[in-house]
Amino acid sequence: MQRLIWAIIAAFAVTFVLGPIMIPWLKKLKFGQTIYDLGPQSHMKKQGTPTMGGLIFAPGALVVGVALSKGGAGSVYLWMILVSALGFGAIGFVDDFIKVHLKRHEGLTPKQKLVPQIILSIGLAVWAYLTPSVGSSWTIPFVNAEWNLGVLYIPVMVFVLVGTVNSANLLDGLDGLLAGCSMIDFITMMLIAFTMSLADEGNRGNLLNTAIFAAAMAGSLMCFLRFNGYPARVFMGDVGSFFIGGTLVGMAMVTKLSLLLPIIAITMFVSSLSDIIQVSYFKYTKKKTGEGKRVFKMAPLHHHFELSGIPETRVVTSYYLVTAALCLLTMLGFVA
Numbered sequence: 518m519q520r521l522i523w524a525i526i527a528a529f530a531v532t533f534v535l536g537p538i539m540i541p542w543l544k545k546l547k548f549g550q551t552i553y554d555l556g557p558q559s560h561m562k563k564q565g566t567p568t569m570g571g572l573i574f575a576p577g578a579l580v581v582g583v584a585l586s587k588g589g590a591g592s593v594y595l596w597m598i599l600v601s602a603l604g605f606g607a608i609g610f611v612d613d614f615i616k617v618h619l620k621r622h623e624g625l626t627p628k629q630k631l632v633p634q635i636i637l638s639i640g641l642a643v644w645a646y647l648t649p650s651v652g653s654s655w656t657i658p659f660v661n662a663e664w665n666l667g668v669l670y671i672p673v674m675v676f677v678l679v680g681t682v683n684s685a686n687l688l689d690g691l692d693g694l695l696a697g698c699s700m701i702d703f704i705t706m707m708l709i710a711f712t713m714s715l716a717d718e719g720n721r722g723n724l725l726n727t728a729i730f731a732a733a734m735a736g737s738l739m740c741f742l743r744f745n746g747y748p749a750r751v752f753m754g755d756v757g758s759f760f761i762g763g764t765l766v767g768m769a770m771v772t773k774l775s776l777l778l779p780i781i782a783i784t785m786f787v788s789s790l791s792d793i794i795q796v797s798y799f800k801y802t803k804k805k806t807g808e809g810k811r812v813f814k815m816a817p818l819h820h821h822f823e824l825s826g827i828p829e830t831r832v833v834t835s836y837y838l839v840t841a842a843l844c845l846l847t848m849l850g851f852v853a
Contacts, residue, residue: 520725521707521732524585528736531577536744540751543567547617566749569613571757573744574696574737575606578764581737582730591722593648594771597641598730601767602760604637605682609759617754624755631679638678642671645770650720656773658780659850663773677775678766684785685762687792687817689753693746694819694833696753698784698840699761700738705781705844706768707731709851713772727768734764747830781844784836788817 612624645651653670654663689695714724795816803809813821
């Protein structure tokens with residue numbers, strides 16, 4: 518447990534040092550956020566705020582997570598998580614770079630974003646499937662049982678990987694929203710992985726490394742909130758949100774806890790679901806009546822709450838509380 522605490526402290530310290538260095542550098546390079554014209558008007562004052570803040574918290578998590586982990590046979594989980602985090606983070610970096618440096622507001626096209634995500638996800642899913650300690654089974658939450666998907670594990674896991682990463686990206690719409698919710702998620706994954714390691718001697722090293730990396734992510738994001746909380750001095754950008762999504766779903770994959778994601782990361786999935794509902798209903802009504810209608814004032818859902826008159830800070834706090842409550846409920850099934 519001391520190693521986990523040191524991981525949180527060390528990652529916090531690295532991010533604390535990097536923040537004041539990176540934010541002026543991002544400003545100097547004019548890596549400023551372009552605010553979507555159709556978004557909430559209150560967001561227009563955020564125009565030009567530095568983005569790509571994922572470059573502030575990711576290094577601390579990576580350096581500390583790797584430095585404090587144990588090598589050898591117990592490092593395969595760590596490698597999978599790193600490939601997932603860095604792979605998806607790299608796609609987000611390219612998207613951000615095109616937006617802020619080449620001044621193309623849309624960045625990568627949906628196809629250019631989705632194709633590499635699917636290729637990466639297929640590679641990760643096959644790797645996990647062929648790794649005996651991961652295999653094709655998922656743990657069923659709150660029940661001492663496993664669900665073996667067989668070869669269907671691969672396409673289903675690809676869907677989970679891509680869906681989680683893009684859900685994390687959609688949640689990153691308000692100051693401190695994704696960073697705070699994810700910090701709570703990583704603390705939860707840290708405690709669950711650590712508890713699992715106590716009961717699984719044969720796989721203890723892998724699970725401890727997962728817990729350590731989760732602790733490093735929690736520490737980095739805890740400090741990043743100092744810069745990203747309202748009013749944000751820097752946005753995390755796609756490089757940050759994709760890195761978070763890739764790390765979280767990578768940890769769920771190796772620990773066989775993918776079925777926990779809709780619970781502990783419910784705010785991410787609500788963002789995706791509201792977006793899907795909005796787009797689907799708009800297209801359906803436009804086809805039927807010639808005029809598209811909307812279910813929400815704006816999607817994802819957190820923008821609907823904003824446009825309904827709820828202050829941004831209250832929306833963010835409410836999302837934190839929902840995440841924390843569901844994470845506590847989830848831990849009842851693992852932490853004695």
